[in-house]
Amino acid sequence: MLLLQNIVRSFDDKRVLRGIDLEVGTGEIVCLLGPSGCGKTTALRIVAGLETADSGNVLLDGTSIMAIPVHEREFGLMFQEFALFPHMDVARNITFGLRMAHTTHAAQEMRLHEVLELVGLQGFERRDIAQLSGGEKQRVALARSLASHPRLLMLDEPLGSLDAALRERLVGDLRTIIKKAGLTALYVTHDQREAFAIADRIAVMNAGKIEQIATPPALYHHPGTEFVARFLGFSNVIDAAHEPVLSETKSGAKTLLLHPDGLHIGGEHDTHVRSGVITESIFSGDSYRVTVEIAPGYSVTFNPRSRDHDDLSIGQSIWVKIDLDYVLPLNG
Amino acid sequence: MQTKFFTLTQLGILALRALPLIFLALFFFYPLVSIFTVSLAPDGVINLSGFSRLVTSDYYRQTFGFTIFQALLSTALTLAFALPAAFVFARFQFPGKSLLLSLSTLPFVLPTVVVAAAFGALIGENGVVNQLLIGLFRLEDAPIQLEGTLGIILIAHIFYNFSVALRIIGGFWATLDPRMEEAARVLGARGWQLWLYIRLPALSPAIFAAAILVFIFTFTSFGVVLILGGIRFATLEVEIYNQARNIFNLQMAAALSLVQIGFMFILMLVYTRLQRGSSADLRAARQIARPPRGAREKTFVGAILTFMLILQFTPLVALIWRSLTVGNEGFTTRFYGLLSTNVRGSVLFAPPLEAIGNSIAIAITSTLLSVLLGLITAYTLGRAESRAAKWLDPVFMLPLATSAVTLGFGFIIALDEPPLNLRTSILLIPIAHTLVAMPFVVRSVLPAVRSISPNLRGAAQVMGASPFQVWRLIDLPLIARGLIVGAVFAFTVSMGEFGASLFIARPDTPTIPIVIFRLLGQPGAANYGQALAMSTILMLVCGCAFILIERFRSLGMGEF
Numbered sequence: 005m006l007l008l009q010n011i012v013r014s015f016d017d018k019r020v021l022r023g024i025d026l027e028v029g030t031g032e033i034v035c036l037l038g039p040s041g042c043g044k045t046t047a048l049r050i051v052a053g054l055e056t057a058d059s060g061n062v063l064l065d066g067t068s069i070m071a072i073p074v075h076e077r078e079f080g081l082m083f084q085e086f087a088l089f090p091h092m093d094v095a096r097n098i099t100f101g102l103r104m105a106h107t108t109h110a111a112q113e114m115r116l117h118e119v120l121e122l123v124g125l126q127g128f129e130r131r132d133i134a135q136l137s138g139g140e141k142q143r144v145a146l147a148r149s150l151a152s153h154p155r156l157l158m159l160d161e162p163l164g165s166l167d168a169a170l171r172e173r174l175v176g177d178l179r180t181i182i183k184k185a186g187l188t189a190l191y192v193t194h195d196q197r198e199a200f201a202i203a204d205r206i207a208v209m210n211a212g213k214i215e216q217i218a219t220p221p222a223l224y225h226h227p228g229t230e231f232v233a234r235f236l237g238f239s240n241v242i243d244a245a246h247e248p249v250l251s252e253t254k255s256g257a258k259t260l261l262l263h264p265d266g267l268h269i270g271g272e273h274d275t276h277v278r279s280g281v282i283t284e285s286i287f288s289g290d291s292y293r294v295t296v297e298i299a300p301g302y303s304v305t306f307n308p309r310s311r312d313h314d315d316l317s318i319g320q321s322i323w324v325k326i327d328l329d330y331v332l333p334l335n336g
Numbered sequence: 337m338q339t340k341f342f343t344l345t346q347l348g349i350l351a352l353r354a355l356p357l358i359f360l361a362l363f364f365f366y367p368l369v370s371i372f373t374v375s376l377a378p379d380g381v382i383n384l385s386g387f388s389r390l391v392t393s394d395y396y397r398q399t400f401g402f403t404i405f406q407a408l409l410s411t412a413l414t415l416a417f418a419l420p421a422a423f424v425f426a427r428f429q430f431p432g433k434s435l436l437l438s439l440s441t442l443p444f445v446l447p448t449v450v451v452a453a454a455f456g457a458l459i460g461e462n463g464v465v466n467q468l469l470i471g472l473f474r475l476e477d478a479p480i481q482l483e484g485t486l487g488i489i490l491i492a493h494i495f496y497n498f499s500v501a502l503r504i505i506g507g508f509w510a511t512l513d514p515r516m517e518e519a520a521r522v523l524g525a526r527g528w529q530l531w532l533y534i535r536l537p538a539l540s541p542a543i544f545a546a547a548i549l550v551f552i553f554t555f556t557s558f559g560v561v562l563i564l565g566g567i568r569f570a571t572l573e574v575e576i577y578n579q580a581r582n583i584f585n586l587q588m589a590a591a592l593s594l595v596q597i598g599f600m601f602i603l604m605l606v607y608t609r610l611q612r613g614s615s616a617d618l619r620a621a622r623q624i625a626r627p628p629r630g631a632r633e634k635t636f637v638g639a640i641l642t643f644m645l646i647l648q649f650t651p652l653v654a655l656i657w658r659s660l661t662v663g664n665e666g667f668t669t670r671f672y673g674l675l676s677t678n679v680r681g682s683v684l685f686a687p688p689l690e691a692i693g694n695s696i697a698i699a700i701t702s703t704l705l706s707v708l709l710g711l712i713t714a715y716t717l718g719r720a721e722s723r724a725a726k727w728l729d730p731v732f733m734l735p736l737a738t739s740a741v742t743l744g745f746g747f748i749i750a751l752d753e754p755p756l757n758l759r760t761s762i763l764l765i766p767i768a769h770t771l772v773a774m775p776f777v778v779r780s781v782l783p784a785v786r787s788i789s790p791n792l793r794g795a796a797q798v799m800g801a802s803p804f805q806v807w808r809l810i811d812l813p814l815i816a817r818g819l820i821v822g823a824v825f826a827f828t829v830s831m832g833e834f835g836a837s838l839f840i841a842r843p844d845t846p847t848i849p850i851v852i853f854r855l856l857g858q859p860g861a862a863n864y865g866q867a868l869a870m871s872t873i874l875m876l877v878c879g880c881a882f883i884l885i886e887r888f889r890s891l892g893m894g895e896f
Contacts, residue, residue: 085789
């Protein structure tokens with residue numbers, strides 16, 4: 005439905021986007037995930053038409069939309085700080101797009117109540133923007149971007165300005181609402197947990213390039229590059245020189261990820277065990293978080309279940325069992 | 337099709353943006369260049385006789401010396417009075433505080449001729465105070481003889497600048513962290529040590545900024561000195577006027593103007609440097625004010641507030657009172673009636689009431705012009721991320737740093753001959769007023785333009801608003817307050833403008849301040865009564881404008 009082809013963009017000699025290719029299917033939620041400055045927001049703004057690309061093409065249903073000005077694209081966009089119009093009440097904010105499209109008054113009213121119900125803010129029509137809480141503002145902004153039945157919904161860090169607890173609560177609602185409205189969505193965030201919760205597929209971006217595109221489970225279980233693995237918080241990225249045997253089984257990869265889900269405490273006679281000394285042990289309820297030094301410069305961190313182990317303390321020697329299915333070769 | 341439309345729009349925008357620059361080039365820089373030419377090379381060859389006379393003549397040295405002397409003295413006195421008041425406003429909470437604070441800015445919008453007339457009505461030879469004293473003690477002569485003295489000039493200057501200093505210092509003070517003082521106290525500092533080591537050093541950027549601003553205002557004081565100082569006192573401004581208008585020595589006037597411009601330029605430079613360190617936002621202030629406690633604090637606060645009320649309102653009340661009681665007939669509105677007639681043998685060519693019509697027409701034209709140009713300028717400065725905006729900002733403020741007399745003088749030497757002969761144009765005065773008023777519009781609108789997040793415009797665009805719709809539906813409502821404040825400011829500035837108008841107004845189309853000035857210079861109760869009546873009308877007009885401004889201005893001082 006939406007297709008980005010080799011989008012390139014520079015600001016003052018700085019290459020912000022270095023050839024972005026991405027496809028978003030009808031009804032799909034695709035998330036652009038990456039650290040700040042990776043170009044994800046610029047990519048979104050190019051799709052919206054608020055920014056121009058130096059080269060490349062954006063197609064919607066097979067037709068290029070590069071020459072169509074922003075206000076004729078019929079998209080919806082939700083900003084990080086919501087960008088609600090402070091001089092209009094909730095109703096006028098939400099119906100703004102409908103008014104621009106010269107929708108009849110009756111149709112505006114009907115749609116207003118529809119979307120307010122969808123986001124759970126019935127009765128908020130006449131509220132001033134200044135009176136709303138953070139979560140309410142977020143819902144109004146969402147309702148506003150949905151109201152005109154956009155061909156594509158874009159969300160730029162829509163939960164970024166909310167506190168962590170609220171964010172957790174709203175992220176599930178957000179997916180439900182977008183799916184209920186049957187929208188195709190492009191979602192930008194730097195928070196992997198948010199991306200996991202909301203996306204059908206995630207495109208991880210780094211320095212103006214897409215590193216990997218995958219569904220959330222596939223991304224979690226099989227990060228493809230060192231950047232993606234580290235960005236998702238996996239620390240067991242090791243040089244293959246420490247594990248020539250394992251490297252051999254993975255067609256000689258230079259860098260390996262020992263996925264923490266594939267590391268367990270084992271015994272001397274298990275296959276693929278390494279002996280090591282616990283250098284860090286943190287009890288966190290259902291599990292421990294232990295770091296084991298196997299050789300100088302070769303440590304792994306994983307999370308053994310606490311009910312299986314009474315005592316894991318620093319200095320203790322243990323056997324670490326490696327599950328070969330969770331040894332992943334990394335590129336780059 | 338699409339691309340062609342966009343380039344046309346862009347061309348239009350470019351042309352619009354150039355308008356204020358063209359305006360400045362024609363009506364500000366061109367007259368300025370003329371002043372340079374006339375002072376340095378009046379006949380086409382370099383001739384520095386004007387400057388050599390400036391340096392060698394005792395008279396000009398004295399004029400220059402007096403200008404600096406009275407400005408320094410006015411500044412010191414203003415600060416001496418404003419500092420305790422700033423303390424009261426920063427640290428104490430009392431009923432009517434915000435009302436009093438906003439009323440204290442009233443002098444800022446009052447025309448100099450009105451202030452001069454008001455102080456004459458209060459403490460002049462036949463002023464209210466003298467009348468009261470004569471009545472009370474059955475005296476023969478007026479006990480207070482301030483007319484034509486330095487004293488009355490200083491008092492008028494304090495009246496004018498008190499609130500400027502109060503706002504700058506008080507606003508900054510309210511933002512200072514009170515824990516700084518508490519820490520010093522815990523470490524053993526007592527009363528005077530707190531002032532010497534903590535408060536004054538912490539306040540010094542604001543005090544310096546206020547001092548320089550007050551110095552600038554009093555250094556270029558024209559109307560007050562001309563009307564209240566009589567013939568004994570002349571500042572540079574007054575001397576430029578004398579040379580150009582009474583002695584017709586244009587070269588000398590131009591030389592003096594050049595000195596004035598140079599001096600102002602340096603002062604403005606210092607001021608903008610300092611302002612960066614002392615721009616305090618009253619809204620950001622943490623609430624540290626509390627009601628005064630104990631007899632000492634209550635007396636102190638009471639005394640300061642009483643002083644403020646007397647300083648700021650007795651002259652205005654005296655003006656209204658005297659406009660109704662001049663002469664021997666007791667209470668009368670005769671002088672207001674006289675305004676519509678052209679008294680035979682009067683110095684005026686038309687009934688004074690006509691001047692009101694002139695002033696209003698001029699003020700409306702100036703307001704429209706300065707709003708249009710100021711709006712464009714605010715957008716150029718507020719939306720351009722380029723280095724050009726940084727460089728342009730001070731350029732657009734330059735007319736503020738140039739005294740009105742210099743502007744007027746520049747106009748008469750530059751714009752009364754080809755290639756640009758506007759001597760007889762009715763637009764000449766509105767153009768001059770626009771130069772003075774435009775910076776106020778820019779300063780009122782610019783913060784609003786800057787505060788509009790680009791995402792607001794982006795959101796509107798994505799939802800289908802065309803560029804013009806974005807401006808009309810998003811920008812315009814959000815800058816409306818600033819725009820109204822700027823427009824009212826422009827209107828008031830134009831209504832009260834005196835220095836430049838005195839140079840360029842034609843005798844048959846005078847403005848209100850000029851009529852007041854001429855009437856004040858004439859003997860007789862009828863002339864004086866009319867002058868006071870006119871001043872009262874002008875004061876009321878500016879008072880109404882002031883109420884409008886305060887109504888629309890969000891808290892704080894704006895960007896001044």
